[in-house]
Amino acid sequence: xxxxxxxxxxxxxxxxxxxxxxxxxxxxxxxxxxxxxxxxxxxxxxxxxxxxxxxxxxxxxxxxxxxxxxxxxxxxxxxxxxxxxxxxxxxxxxxxxxxxxxxxxxxxxxxxxxxxxxxxxxxxxxxxxxxxxxxxxxxxxxxxxxxxxxxxxxxxxxxxxxxxxxxxxxxxxxxxxxxxxxxxxxxxxxxxxxxxxxxxxxxxxxxxxxxxxxxxxxxxxxxxxxxxxxxxxxxxxxxxxxxxxxxxxxxxxxxxxxxxxxxxxxxxxxxxxxxxxxxxxxxxxxxxxxxxxxxxxxxxxxxxxxxxxxxxxxxxxxxxxxxxxxxxxxxxxxxxxxx
Ligand code: 2RA
Numbered sequence: 001x002x003x004x005x006x007x008x009x010x011x012x013x014x015x016x017x018x019x020x021x022x023x024x025x026x027x028x029x030x031x032x033x034x035x036x037x038x039x040x041x042x043x044x045x046x047x048x049x050x051x052x053x054x055x056x057x058x059x060x061x062x063x064x065x066x067x068x069x070x071x072x073x074x075x076x077x078x079x080x081x082x083x084x085x086x087x088x089x090x091x092x093x094x095x096x097x098x099x100x101x102x103x104x105x106x107x108x109x110x111x112x113x114x115x116x117x118x119x120x121x122x123x124x125x126x127x128x129x130x131x132x133x134x135x136x137x138x139x140x141x142x143x144x145x146x147x148x149x150x151x152x153x154x155x156x157x158x159x160x161x162x163x164x165x166x167x168x169x170x171x172x173x174x175x176x177x178x179x180x181x182x183x184x185x186x187x188x189x190x191x192x193x194x195x196x197x198x199x200x201x202x203x204x205x206x207x208x209x210x211x212x213x214x215x216x217x218x219x220x221x222x223x224x225x226x227x228x229x230x231x232x233x234x235x236x237x238x239x240x241x242x243x244x245x246x247x248x249x250x251x252x253x254x255x256x257x258x259x260x261x262x263x264x265x266x267x268x269x270x271x272x273x274x275x276x277x278x279x280x281x282x283x284x285x286x287x288x289x290x291x292x293x294x295x296x297x298x299x300x301x302x303x304x305x306x307x308x309x310x311x312x313x314x315x316x317x318x319x320x321x322x323x324x325x326x327x328x329x330x331x332x333x334x335x336x337x338x339x
Pocket of ligand 1: 133134135161162164165166215322
């Protein structure tokens with residue numbers, strides 16, 4: 001038993017991870033529709049021992065759907081999300097299309113579940129809930145427990161973002177380029193305009209008039225919305241690095257009230273969805289490979305910020321799987337809150 005589901009963008013990296021997470025967590029559903037573009041319609045997929053044929057996404061796809069998980073890009077979400085809501089579907093949208101719309105909850109279940117408390121399944125009323133950007137989710141899973149205790153007044157984030165954030169094709173290109181470079185061949189650059197293997201570059205998102213790119217401003221704006229705090233000062237530098245599927249982020253926090261590193265470590269050790277990897281003697285700290293394909297976000301390098309007076313500043317280093325907790329797991333957890 002359970003709700004009827006639809007997965008929109010099922011052939012993409014996040015779409016496939018939706019299915020993995022739904023299965024891993026035994027999400028209850030009475031039916032599931034696999035939806036994709038015309039190009040992918042007709043493909044056969046096996047899910048939980050049953051064979052499905054991918055259907056083309058149309059305006060009529062949501063007639064009998066209770067919950068739809070979207071990850072097919074902003075334009076598809078804009079075109080079909082509102083149509084699904086009109087049919088009474090609750091849409092959990094992984095795109096950036098609606099994240100900053102005032103009455104659309106932007107939710108990390110461990111962080112701000114109350115933001116979607118008014119949305120109920122089964123009353124025939126559709127709704128739209130936005131999944132935050134992956135680098136925002138990963139950062140705030142660690143920063144929020146500390147914020148709740150000592151109120152963050154300023155957050156400086158430097159991200160080291162994996163290929164998966166640019167899609168499955170970017171992951172394939174990273175692998176191809178790595179082979180090519182090792183074989184002394186010129187790298188194939190289709191997804192990115194420059195060599196990615198053995199290199200790193202400023203995130204590929206468009207640069208805005210203030211010199212920040214869209215990825216950086218997502219972190220700034222989404223943090224303020226999720227924390228419901230327009231006073232917190234946030235700045236970010238987002239970099240694409242040659243790593244497959246997990247983001248790493250260096251986070252500097254300034255607090256309104258002092259927070260010493262031991263207390264911070266204790267808070268993080270008790271934080272939901274967070275694991276502390278902070279072994280100074282053996283220099284063992286979070287790595288993208290360690291967190292890949294896992295649910296938890298790992299945090300380490302927990303230390304007082306020596307550039308600040310007393311315990312008003314803290315440095316941490318966070319790693320999280322971009323496709324899982326950064327996208328699919330977070331969205332499925334949102335859907336679980338509707339059950
Ligand atoms: C990235 N945050 O990593 C984006 C994916 N949504 O490029």
